[in-house]
Amino acid sequence: MKPDHELADTVKARTSDAELEAVVTSLQNSIREWATRHELWFDCGFQSYAKRIDGEPGTTPVATILYFDGDLGRALDGDFAGLDIEFVELLEQHGFWYERNDGASAHIYPQDESPLFQPLLDYANWQWVCGLVQQDIADVHEELYSHFAKRPDDLHRLTWREFEILLFRIFQSQGFTCELGPGSNDGGIDVRVLQRDPLGDILTLVQAKKYSPKNKIDMSAVAALHGVADVENAQKSIFVTTSNYLPSAHKFAGRTRIPMTLATSNDVRDWCQNASDGIIRDKSKLVAPSAVSNLLQTLSSKDPRIVHAHTGYSVIMNQFAVVLKETKHAALLMAIPARNISHDGYGQVGFEVPDIGLKCLERLTADHVFRAKRSVNHGQVSYWDGRNLFSAWNGEPAHFNLCD
Template sequence: MKAGEADETGTPRPPSDGELDAVIANLQRSVQEWATRHELWFDCGFQSYAERVDGEPGITPVVTILHFDGDLGRALDGEFDGLDLEFHELLERHGFWYERNDAVSAHIYPADENPLLQPFLNQANWQWVCSLVQQDVADVYEELYSHFSKRPADLERLTWREYEILLFRIFQSQGFTCELGPGTNDGGVDIRILQRDPLGDILTLVQAKHYAPKNKIDLSAVAALHGVADVEAAQRSIFVTTSDYLPSARRFASRTKIPMTLATSGHVRDWCRDASDGIIRDKSKLIAPEAVSRLIQDLAAHDPRIVHANTGYSVIMNQFAIVLKETKYAALLMAIPARTISDDGYGQRGLEVPDIGPGCLERLTADTVFRAKRSVRNGEVSYWTGSNLFSPWNGAPAHFDLCD
């Protein structure tokens, strides 16, 4: 059955990722052939939104990004008579449109009437959610949980390791101290959960099996987990799977001396819903004002916790922020104002520095505290918000130019 054809219930089957990729590849091939014909295809190429932006998708998904350095960009700016209109018509025939993103790239979107608009958006959201499945993202991201609470069937699309990491993050979100196993040679335990209790700590062992729905868990797998729980003197155990359990496994679990829970994707859906409800959406609430006040007082002129990003396409603007909290993969940043130290007399061009002082504390609001992905390359730390790339400020005044 092909995409769009109805199944036995009359429901059209959505296109697979492979079918969507084929549509994009055909579009890219047409664009390259057009540009080559006009001798414009030099230092050009395509990247996915996930590769180039690595940010949360918008309401209309970017199906591919055309990047260039040379005449193709000038053609799209209308410098070659009629080629910009010709390019627009080419995309329109395929059901797409484009928008210049910056001086060296253009984002290509599906048209509103394109029947693949929603499937492309679903694909973009899925790629974003998968990028959030990390061992260490603190409690910054809500989409990770809300996605699976609404679409538990997508648990089957994760890799087995992503599945284990997701469960690990869910249990952490419930306030437990958790230890994620190495993924292989783990002795039959994927996650250890320690619940602090006045009457004695409670150790729970978790075994996760990322299986196809038809591959049900048998008695031997459940018995193995119980054996490990007995040896480690655990108080509880949880077996979690994307499939289901054979009756013999359920009978065994109901008779174990150490309480055992047999969980399926339905349970994970409920856990994700609880985790999503527990996320603090106003990120400013994650940091106490007293901690921010101490941080501001402690900041030095060249402190790496002060970060900077250049913004603007045809103009040059600056954005400064303070790193409030960071983990290996994520960070919370708070925007701070810029202070002009010199200009051209009209306020159009000049130099700026971050305005660090007691007034920064007033900026601890939901509108100014935002999340970012943290990464380290060649020893350099950067923070990506999905639209701006922040890096530690070097202490030198930053140039701005508001003349378009």
Template sequence: MKERMQPYDDIALAAKIATLEQTIEAWARQNDLWFDCGFKSYLEHVDGEPNPPSVVSLMYFEGPLFSIFNGYADDEGMAEEFYKLVDGLGFDAEQRDGTSMAFFAQDPEVSAAFDALFHWQWVCSLLKPDCSDVYEEIYAHFAGRPDDLHRLSWREYEILLYRIFQSQGFQAELGPGRNDGGVDIRLLQRDPIGDILTLVQAKKYAPHRNIRLDAVAALHGIAAVENAQKSIVVTTSNYEPVAKRFAARTSGSLQLATSADVVGWCEEATAGIIKDKSCLSPPKTFANCYSVSQERKTGASYEQLWLQYGSQ
């Protein structure tokens, strides 16, 4: 029996993605709209298993496109022109939030081919060395020395929280760090009754600089707009009493966390609450893992470990 040939190979699918992205960028540049924009794959954006129909590409945007897609300024009908352009290329565009747009193939066969391709890419991404013991050392350090959280940069603090939430079993998405729409990390918890989306805002502040009501209320408002079931503010400082009273009136949908909570999360991760540590291991080479292991044996400090490995 003759084996059935696949109608779309990987090269053809990659060409379709390239044509889509290049055409959109060319259109945006022609209309002077391409500022702080770009594309990334679903795997790069979410670091999780793709679900059909697959997101072929994700466009992130700020500047003029942000105003157009969010209805703030579109007197010339550029949004309609954009959607017609994408439709003419055989794709559907779906705005995911205020700063990103997802694209899906319209043709069922093409969509199924993308499903197979992206699932295979995700499987390949799991074939990485298990260096999670390095993360255990980082968690153990901060569990025992919470004051050192203040020594991290604001971005390192976000990355640490991102890894901690991954260790708790969440499908976590780390924001770009700048122009993130007020959300640093998005957490997705799969549930048969319905998925639960949690938005996280990290506030790496000095101990004396308490979080005010406006910052807490802002995240709560963003969660309502994005239909997120929960939101969490995490800080290295504390909260003004009025902010705590506000959170208490949200029936548990808004959580205010401090370094004490981060210490508890680190202790849980160190104790091995997570069963599958593979999600904590970034795509490093075996040689890099060996190098980090050797540094540990020679007494490298946690700062060296973090700069060499944890912030990747």
């Protein structure tokens, strides 16, 4: 294996995923060897930020997350003389530093001046964008579009199915009624786009091919799409590829009875830019104040739209929110204040509940409305904003303890 400084130089020149992963693997191996030598490597491991946090990356990339349950955590806390200093020095030799995230994990970052900094940040953002390729995140995550508007070459990094879903989402963002094909046995059509029109609905059939730039589309492929469009009485068809077209394909498309568009990555880039421009960044503008007012007036203490999360490291705090809008994979939440109902006389330890009422309308601002990923496990719905995991409040007062 190359020494780390040689790997870093390689990464600076070329920033492929494999090269970045090689640097991170080298770092992980060194940490594991160090911890094993000191008999600390028990119930430990590494996870990526995308897998463990599943949230939007910050401005400093997390190269890897070290998780532990036992003596390794105590060593980092300085309980074993000198080992915490050794660990810091070990990371510095590789060009990294760390910060405790909670009682069971530490985030490891590249140093600011490291040639790995920007490549790792780009990689973290790429993993985040890939996690957004879902069928219904709509107006919640604009990065899905803005990333490919800026970096159309990254379309080649998608799987063929992710490419189909991205196109599906782009057409949906334009206000069309769309149907995503099953991905196999779809009759050669990946997306059906229906444009409602007073003079008659317009059906457009979309065929997607994620090919390498050298693998150009020939006449037979576009002829097949035209044949399906004719059978289904479609008014338009669009062939979309990450490669390009042979002259015979262009010639055929120019002579079809049903209008056919031949699109490439450049067109997808433009579509993504239009979709990104059309998304409202201030998420509080996505929900009308009247709708929020009606919601607040109908809430009860057992309403599943009131959600709660425990926050804080070494202290216990509470965060309450109201679900304003949700789809299968995403949601918009509005943070609401907590009301203290009992405490120790100093306000340090006690119980609190969400302070629900029309005054919460004041929270309908960009600072308090945030997006979260929605998931369902064993019938229980949860919302993850990258920092806190929210679930339905049980209606009982929530404990807080601000004593560190």
